[in-house]
Amino acid sequence: MLTRLRVLFRRFVRQHRHVDGPGFDLGSPARPLGRVDRVNLTGDTLTLSGQCTAHSLTLTSTEGRATGLPSPDFQVSLPLGDGTLRVVIDTADGPQETRLSPIAPRRLRAENRRVAKDFALAAAQALPLALRYVATKDLRHHRAIKALFGFAPPGVPSLDAAFFSPPAATQDDPRPDALTIILPVYNAFDLLPEVLDRLDRHTDVPAHLVIVEDASTDPDLRPWLLDWAADRNADQPGRVTLLLHDTNQGFIRSVNEGFAIALDRDAPVVLLNADALVPEGWAARLLAPILRDPTVASVTPMSNDAEIFSVPVLCQRLDLRPDEAEALDRQARAFGTRSTPEIEAPTGVGFCMAISAEWLARQPAFDTGFGRGYGEEVDWCQKIRAGGGRHVAAPGLFVEHKGGASFGSSEKTALVAENSREISRRYPGYDADVQAFGTTDPLVSVRIALAAGWAGLRAGETAVTPVYLAHSLGGGAEADLTRRLARDRAAGTPPIVLRVGGPARWQIEVVSDAGRCIAATDDISLVEAVLANVPHRRFVYSCGVGDPDPAALPGVLLSLRRPGDRIQMLIHDYLPLSPSYALLDADGVYRPPLDPARADAAHEVLRPEGTRLDLAGWQQEWGKLVQAADDIEVFSPDSRRQLLAVYPEAAPAIHLRPHTLPTEVPTVPAPKGARRLIGVLGTMGQLKGAAVVVGLGRKLERTGQTGTGLVVIGDVALSQALPGSVRVHGAYTVDQLPDLVARYGITDWLIPSIWPETFSFTTHEALATGLPTHAFAIGAQGDAVAEAPNGHPIPYDPDADVADAVWTALGIGPHAGSA
Structure with a gap:
């Protein structure tokens, strides 16, 4: 529990700690080289901006390093570390070095006390909600917890049905005469x-x-x-x-x-x-x-x-x-x-x-x-x-x-x-x-209806306006959606997003270069009214996880479709196959193949009106959307196999289009040294294999292994508690991977995901570094490591202990090297 609170507190700090420091001159009074105008600490990231006449300046903290190339303006960011900064300015006469604390320790301590006080208050308020979530698994409680800690997006204005009502039979307005x-x-x-x-x-x-x-x-x-x-x-x-x-x-x-x-x-x-x-x-x-x-x-x-x-x-x-x-x-x-x-x-x-x-x-x-x-x-x-x-x-x-x-x-x-x-x-x-x-925004009903109409106008008569059905949980599906929205805008077809899983049943967003117009409603007829002025639509199912009645989503999309509208499906998860969108059984284990005749509580659902829908009924509902889709995009061979096993008649519409990594991943040299440090890449939650990491950490503690360690490069979900021996770095960006590998001494990557992922960006990022990468031989992650020269598939047995399987496959011992 204490480890979980520590991880949660670090995330809270990254979200809520904000300190501005005073600017300062660069160089010396005899030879001024510029000035730092703004010093800002947001979370753990220190950002300095200003002007400098030198060729370059390099900032180094105990946690990282960043170089700016002034022209003459510059802005550089790096982890704060212990608060001390080494500034090296490259001049024609050689480097000039200064050491300073850009955020005064006294101010930093005061801000830390404020953040800690706010965290304690949020934690106390979240405790009853956490107990309800554990008992019911109701996502509403989970969203409420995130909102208390400030991890949820701000509220969204609601559509007003009165704007879309038929005109009242009243007298005409008086006509002005001047x-x-x-x-x-x-x-x-x-x-x-x-x-x-x-x-x-x-x-x-x-x-x-x-x-x-x-x-x-x-x-x-x-x-x-x-x-x-x-x-x-x-x-x-x-x-x-x-x-x-x-x-x-x-x-x-x-x-x-x-x-x-x-x-x-x-x-x-x-x-x-x-x-x-x-x-x-x-x-x-x-x-x-x-x-x-x-x-x-x-x-x-x-x-x-x-x-x-x-x-x-x-x-x-x-x-x-x-x-x-x-x-x-x-x-x-x-x-x-x-x-x-x-x-x-x-x-x-x-x-x-x-x-x-x-x-x-x-x-x-x-x-x-x-x-x-x-x-x-x-x-x-x-x-x-x-x-x-x-x-x-x-x-x-x-x-x-x-x-x-x-x-x-x-x-x-x-x-x-x-x-x-x-x-x-x-x-x-x-x-x-x-x-x-x-x-x-009391004008949001008008604003978003006109915004949708504008999106349709901008697409014109020869193009279609994409309307995405998406979830509110972030992750890989959201990252892919963000890239698609950018491509749509660049192509001159402003997209629309219909989002589920938020405080209201539907959140509609019109995306433009000016930003997003967003409104929420529980009434699908108001969504239909907003979309009424969009003449040509392409409905794209991206992800419906988090909706209170996902069995109804196929019918909703089909009801919104007009003659000439197209339907596309993106298989980011397996909700179209089962209410258990990761294909796990009720005990949290993946047991292929998916069989409607095998009764398991995870693969049936109690709908809001009280009726129970079994797996066969679920696939019948989703099969209507699959049948109507003229393009079903999958991102891995395994996803194609999974889909064909349930909907073989969909074969002509299924197209394999693997993702490409949005950012080039630098190759990383393997650290030298006797100690093996396994880096677990990505956010850790149940599906991503937190239980595997917990099991490995505890086993390392029990056996006293000093030659092997674990570090999570990513955040840890609120519901997970890792052993104290497992270090957690927190969020990362791809360009930081070489520094992180060097800082922690990472020798191998482990992708411990326990569900058959549909692509797995983290697996491809890990493989791209060149370091040995281990993953279970299931799903897209299994496909990827099987095909890569530095990939190492871990045999998967649903009836075996997964942590033991990883332990054995990695050959962990007192002084084990990379497999």
């Missing part, structure tokens, strides 16, 4: 004709347009604008007011001039940027909330670049292709009915913001203290909030925002940073309000 549009203009002549043309063609409310031309430097802009305004006023006198500045006054003063004219007209106002492209029938939809409710002060539509109103990812910009904005607006109209919930936001966004005339009269100008712009509408909105006004979204309207056309991207970044600091000073609670909005 509108004032304020359009500040400064350069951006490449966009201005289209902006004005759209206003001409698409504004569905009688509108007066106030254009404030703020002394643009483009010599062609003002003459063109004068002609354009004259033409409009010739057709309809007084339709356009054009204000011309002799000198540049800035965005805020330009807007305030427009506000002054609007106040005399006593009509709702829309503040519109000169890079906003409005769609057909936009104005009535944007003004509807103001006409419905006198407490509504401002309304902001959805957009590709509108901070908290952005699609597909909140506060992230996305460049749209031609015609995508119009298509997204057509999809958004479904969310513009009176039955759609009203979403209040902490602020509006001024790129296209409707403003109530009554509330504008109370606060008739933007604060000119914000200089040339950015942040002024936030300031106005906070003043209005303090007076009881509300700012809401227009989910039924999507307006494209080209973004930054007035100022340019670099200037915008600087202005936003400076003015954001002023907003935080004036309104200390505003940042927390925005963060709370982002965490709960």
Whole structure:
């Protein structure tokens, strides 16, 4: 138990220990060589960044070494070790060496005490859940334990069924009879004709347009604008007011001039940027909330670049292709009915913001203290909030925002940073309000539906949008999914993930270069509604382990399929063959072959409604998906054999496509010395052979073997307790393997997995180092070691003690060398 707590505490430290240290100069006062601007300790990893004029600098701790090649900026990371750092700077006059403690020992001790206190509290709260998990094996308790220790991902906002309900039979919204549009203009002549043309063609409310031309430097802009305004006023006198500045006054003063004219007209106002492209029938939809409710002060539509109103990812910009904005607006109209919930936001966004005339009269100008712009509408909105006004979204309207056309991207970044600091000073609670909005994301139903629609648009008519069904447990299947998602994005087909095993039955994710839009629900009909605007889909079963009713997953995928949709299956585990997805019997032992006639509790399941499904029934349900799949991808010869043994009729659809290692593994020279040190590579849990390692460690302790040792290079699952003689390094990266082999003196690798793996990345990583690698002669790991010159298959007997089998195969003795 103490060993298990130590391992758990080390993982907790890696997750929760964060310390920043002061920067320091490099070199000497007589010859400065640069400076370290940032010192950060996260977990056990120390990161230094800054600038250096030397060719290279090398940092060495008691646990590792890292070299940076400044240009002149650098960033290097290495294990903290005992806290002392040796810095060697390679200069033209030779190396300069310094020793220092970048994190003050006093600060490190204080942070360690804080982390230990938090760990003790989490452990006390987790104890009852751990007892329930041991008694029931219910994954909900396991997830709750991970959440207590901070190992679980943050909560996910939920879909709201009200957004997808049929429109209520209510009276139509009142139609606005007047509108004032304020359009500040400064350069951006490449966009201005289209902006004005759209206003001409698409504004569905009688509108007066106030254009404030703020002394643009483009010599062609003002003459063109004068002609354009004259033409409009010739057709309809007084339709356009054009204000011309002799000198540049800035965005805020330009807007305030427009506000002054609007106040005399006593009509709702829309503040519109000169890079906003409005769609057909936009104005009535944007003004509807103001006409419905006198407490509504401002309304902001959805957009590709509108901070908290952005699609597909909140506060992230996305460049749209031609015609995508119009298509997204057509999809958004479904969310513009009176039955759609009203979403209040902490602020509006001024790129296209409707403003109530009554509330504008109370606060008739933007604060000119914000200089040339950015942040002024936030300031106005906070003043209005303090007076009881509300700012809401227009989910039924999507307006494209080209973004930054007035100022340019670099200037915008600087202005936003400076003015954001002023907003935080004036309104200390505003940042927390925005963060709370982002965490709960009351617009997520609209955001993800439009995001899915955008993914379908981006794929176009000739490609399909991949929709993956995946689990929430991480591991090899998740690593493979991550690589596939990256390939999909690179190919121009943004993927969608339908994830099981989380707090809600379904978690849907739309993945883009801007990030992920994520929402959760227990209602599969809402998932279907989100996917409705994706025209061509390829459903890809990746992994369903962790779902509360996995026997239902084939039926769910088949129900989502429309004519023309394809189905692909990836065999990362054997859930399509048995509810025991690793093919282990109830006693935790793999006994091939899988036979429906052999009764074993692990291969049958009690479904949520109380019915029991035996192995034959299970395979009948999953066989429907296997039969419907036009491509079944396996990653090892053994997986192909396993699948054909159950579904021989699937042979034409089964294709063997082994993984390739995502990172090249360096060859490692074998350490010299008499002692044999067996490295167990990968995260240790039940399936990965923790019991084997426990048995070997105890046997080494009992027999007093000093010539052989064990070290786990990887994490250890919360449920496993290793003997004290087995060292645990923790998480690793492939590039660290040479240093780890040298540090611990590893002579052999052991892959103790007790189930027939479908590929086993760790086996291939171990083999690639060149060191002797041992694994049971089952599954993909058995295939791999049998084919490699440095591979050593361990005979597998389900009725024998597996630790004894490893002991015998490795020939462990007082001074045994590598087998």
